[in-house]
Amino acid sequence: xxxxxxxxxxxxxxxxxxxxxxxxxxxxxxxxxxxxxxxxxxxxxxxxxxxxxxxxxxxxxxxxxxxxxxxxxxxxxxxxx
Amino acid sequence: xxxxxxxxxxxxxxxxxxxxxxxxxxxxxxxxxxxxxxxxxxxxxxxxxxxxxxxxxxxxxxxxxxxxxxxxxxxxxxxxx
Numbered sequence: 001x002x003x004x005x006x007x008x009x010x011x012x013x014x015x016x017x018x019x020x021x022x023x024x025x026x027x028x029x030x031x032x033x034x035x036x037x038x039x040x041x042x043x044x045x046x047x048x049x050x051x052x053x054x055x056x057x058x059x060x061x062x063x064x065x066x067x068x069x070x071x072x073x074x075x076x077x078x079x080x081x
Numbered sequence: 082x083x084x085x086x087x088x089x090x091x092x093x094x095x096x097x098x099x100x101x102x103x104x105x106x107x108x109x110x111x112x113x114x115x116x117x118x119x120x121x122x123x124x125x126x127x128x129x130x131x132x133x134x135x136x137x138x139x140x141x142x143x144x145x146x147x148x149x150x151x152x153x154x155x156x157x158x159x160x161x162x
Binding site: 006007008018021024025028030032033034035036037038039040041042043044045046047050055058059062066067 | 087088089099102105106109111113114115116117118119120121122123124125126127128131136139140143147148
């Protein structure tokens, strides 16, 4: 079982890394790109037989408390088998 | 339409950031974590009406050529509506 956590800057927060990639894509001739957002991806391997509900609760708390900065970032947590 | 690109270190490559998060989770009492991998997440907004096949081809090339480092990283590209 795995947990996938995606942390992205909030829409209102400046994302200079995303802007740089957007400019680079345009320069290199990739058209039709209207925006780019860069975030972090954290994949957490869980021991087999871990309780799904308990793991979701624990990791959601960890994500909120110290893996992300809720002031400027938002996160999405997904548990997959 | 959006493209989601996830770039992670290859399995054989050391991932000190992942190891740090794994240790931190253990210290804070989250048990059952057997491994953590940290990567980048890039979300690319595409103009409405963009051709899906052409966009996939172009972004796959961009991911391989300059958004990731194929020597030490692997990537996953997904196009969603």
